Amino acid sequence: MATYTLRLPRNLLEQLHYVADxxxxxxxxxxxxxxxxxxxxxEQNHGEIKIK
Incomplete structure (x- = not known):
């Protein structure tokens, strides 16, 4: 598992938490x-993403 930091506006984060809950x-x-x-x-629209 990789780690990625995501910055969001506070209201979007609060809405995300609401939906997740x-x-x-x-x-x-x-x-x-x-x-x-x-x-x-x-992928449905453009084909499978192939990762090397």
């Missing part, structure tokens, strides 16, 4: 789910 996840897991969904959508 609603979904029963931590903010970190909510971000991971959002990224996975976005990558899946990207």
């Amino acid at each position: 609603y979904e029963g996840r931590s903010a970190n897991m909510e971000i991971i789910q959002l990224i996975k969904r976005h990558i899946a959508e990207f």
